[in-house]
Amino acid sequence: MNFSLLLLILIQILSVKCTVIINGPDNNVINKCNLDPALIAEIASYKNTTEFIINEITQKWGTKFFSQFKQFIDIFGARPSGSKILEEAIDHMIDLALKNGLDGVTTEDVNVPHWVRGEESAVMISPRRKNIAILGFGTSICTPPQGITAKVIVVRSFEDLNTINESQIRGKIVVFDPPFISYGKTVIYRTQGATRAAEKGALATLVRSVTPFSLYTLHTGSQYYGENVTKIPTAAITHEDADLMRSLQTAGKEITLTIKMFNTFDMKISRNTILDLKGSEDPRKFVIVSGHIDSWDVGQGAMDDGGGMMISWFVPVILKYFKITPRRTIRSILWTAEEPGLVGAAAYLKAHENELMNITFIMESDEGTFAPLGLDIAGTPEARCVIQEILKLFSPIDKITESGSPGSDITMFIKKGVPGASLLNANQRYFWYHHSEADTISVQNEIDMTNCAAFWTAVSFVIADLSIDIPR
Numbered sequence: 293m294n295f296s297l298l299l300l301i302l303i304q305i306l307s308v309k310c311t312v313i314i315n316g317p318d319n320n321v322i323n324k325c326n327l328d329p330a331l332i333a334e335i336a337s338y339k340n341t342t343e344f345i346i347n348e349i350t351q352k353w354g355t356k357f358f359s360q361f362k363q364f365i366d367i368f369g370a371r372p373s374g375s376k377i378l379e380e381a382i383d384h385m386i387d388l389a390l391k392n393g394l395d396g397v398t399t400e401d402v403n404v405p406h407w408v409r410g411e412e413s414a415v416m417i418s419p420r421r422k423n424i425a426i427l428g429f430g431t432s433i434c435t436p437p438q439g440i441t442a443k444v445i446v447v448r449s450f451e452d453l454n455t456i457n458e459s460q461i462r463g464k465i466v467v468f469d470p471p472f473i474s475y476g477k478t479v480i481y482r483t484q485g486a487t488r489a490a491e492k493g494a495l496a497t498l499v500r501s502v503t504p505f506s507l508y509t510l511h512t513g514s515q516y517y518g519e520n521v522t523k524i525p526t527a528a529i530t531h532e533d534a535d536l537m538r539s540l541q542t543a544g545k546e547i548t549l550t551i552k553m554f555n556t557f558d559m560k561i562s563r564n565t566i567l568d569l570k571g572s573e574d575p576r577k578f579v580i581v582s583g584h585i586d587s588w589d590v591g592q593g594a595m596d597d598g599g600g601m602m603i604s605w606f607v608p609v610i611l612k613y614f615k616i617t618p619r620r621t622i623r624s625i626l627w628t629a630e631e632p633g634l635v636g637a638a639a640y641l642k643a644h645e646n647e648l649m650n651i652t653f654i655m656e657s658d659e660g661t662f663a664p665l666g667l668d669i670a671g672t673p674e675a676r677c678v679i680q681e682i683l684k685l686f687s688p689i690d691k692i693t694e695s696g697s698p699g700s701d702i703t704m705f706i707k708k709g710v711p712g713a714s715l716l717n718a719n720q721r722y723f724w725y726h727h728s729e730a731d732t733i734s735v736q737n738e739i740d741m742t743n744c745a746a747f748w749t750a751v752s753f754v755i756a757d758l759s760i761d762i763p764r
């Protein structure tokens with residue numbers, strides 16, 4: 293896996309998440325649509341079916357659906373890439389699909405990173421003694437057994453770092469203290485901070501957690517070492533401790549920390565899980581709905597991405613139960629190892645590259661399952677027009693945005709020309725919980741998640757059943 297390429301992809305994905313523009317149904321793009329009146333009438337004719345799906349799910353299935361989800365999160369909790377618990381969670385979702393009568397279930401093996409966090413601690417020794425909470429970033433190396441004890445230099449940005457003479461960085465712990473602008477703009481200190489500091493001779497880096505809000509919360513995530521750069525330990529600290537160290541430095545105090553970080557790293561076999569509801573007329577063509585089943589090792593991975601995985605798992609299962617079969621196959625994919633760098637999706641793309649023309653639309657929910665609002669789509673203007681017309685069936689869940697690269701795992705398919713979308717939802721607080729101990733079932737609620745599941749099922753059904761493929 294080329295990590296710098298992966299990093300670029302990741303930055304592009306993440307940099308757009310917080311800058312989406314919500315266009316109403318009457319925006320300019322939509323006004324330019326010139327759909328065939330027969331297609332408009334055909335889409336409108338789905339109203340009875342979509343209403344049936346939405347009403348059945350929201351009125352009869354909400355409590356059962358959410359309790360299955362809650363049980364899953366309670367039993368398995370965090371599901372890190374390469375862990376045994378992740379494989380047990382995958383088995384559980386397969387069993388649950390089979391028990392619910394869906395037979396088209398397969399898995400594909402994927403070689404995935406298995407980074408296991410060990411003991412981690414940091415203590416400020418001067419100017420006064422204080423414990424500093426830290427949370428290592430995935431793939432960070434360990435400190436030596438005795439830890440690293442060194443002076444601290446606090447910087448706001450890479451620009452700050454560049455203006456400082458290398459002699460002032462060498463042998464120190466660099467604390468990156470960037471203000472949260474957006475996830476995409478701020479996350480670069482987590483993903484690249486260690487590399488940039490190591491280039492100037494730093495011994496370790498600590499990074500202000502990438503979140504707009506903190507109750508002394510630590511947020512982990514992936515990071516990537518650049519080639520030909522000394523690997524140094526790297527971890528998150530809280531906003532509160534970043535503020536403290538900045539303040540002490542501004543007051544002219546010399547700060548010394550001892551950091552200890554231990555972990556192990558190897559590779560393991562995991563699985564992408566594929567759940568098919570075979571199409572009635574053109575089963576070789578697919579509409580993919582997806583979410584990732586792995587999570588970080590902190591919290592319970594309920595929001596990221598238990599919710600998105602669960603609503604995508606539900607689509608073929610509930611349509612099968614309703615005996616509503618679309619023309620094309622609906623393929624639900626529970627991606628493995630998204631968190632260490634879209635590893636499961638990359639493996640699927642590699643194995644299925646010659647079938648890309650058969651994927652007529654690809655969907656992913658990986659930005660929360662709060663109240664649904666619509667879709668964030670990528671595709672041609674013609675594709676946008678068709679999707680916008682379909683969304684009219686779901687008013688007021690009919691917002692359409694074009695962030696440029698919706699989803700996470702699906703971005704690489706979209707770059708290959710497959711039209712796709714991610715679930716637009718009221719996720720303003722998403723990054724409060726993201727990759728932290730606070731990502732628990734308590735963040736999710738039954739009504740919002742059921743509404744997401746109902747919308748996700750009905751909208752993917754229409755796309756899979758329409759007489760035309762989504763234009764590309």
Ligand SMILES: [Zn+2]
Pocket residue numbers: 584596597630658700
């Ligand atoms: Zn995720």
